[in-house]
Amino acid sequence: GEGGGRGAAMEGGGNSKGTGLGGLFGAGGLGYSHADLAGVPLTGMSPLSPYLNLDPKYLVQDTDEFILPTGANKTRGRFELAFFTIGGCCMTGAAFGALNGLRLGLKETQNMAWSKPRNVQILNMVTRQGALWANTLGSLALLYSAFGVVIEKTRGAEDDLNTIAAGTLTGMLYKSTGGVRGIARGGIAGLTLTGLYALYNNWEHMKGSLARQSL
Known part of the structure; x- marks a missing residue:
């Protein structure tokens, strides 16, 4: 009698302890045991984390998440890129000139x-050519x-039209000392x-459009 009561108490304590641990870790917190879940098909379901009882796919973000100031854009504007463009052209010109x-x-x-x-x-030739090309490309x-x-x-928009217009005007102004022919040549060079x-920048988009049209 005493042995049977002690065994029942130990069995009950083991069950309660297992239930308590299950409430902290895994599916035991939902009131299901491994035997209860044995007959449930898991086809098409994502595996649950054994520690958080959470579907891991909700923890994976497909897009970058960062805090932006109020009214700021995710892409940098031309004014922000101007410093990088000018500095990069100066260094490229100096290297090529050297x-x-x-x-x-x-x-x-x-x-x-x-x-x-x-x-x-x-050395004088290297220095002179490096400074000349850096000044030219920087300008x-x-x-x-x-x-x-x-x-x-002025337009209130940012697209490839701004790029082409800026390049054309740059060529025209840079060659403005050569008269009308110089302006025309500079404009054509900048436009080209x-x-x-712009064509290279949109090549993937154009290929996708052509592929959809062919289908």
């Missing part, structure tokens, strides 16, 4: 023996960015370059 100056310096001093005067002449980037910001603020950039 390489071009090295090529010209070696070509002009090929009949000279390796000496200090030759090294100085090559073009400055004009392009200024036209882009003005056109964006920015048009190719």
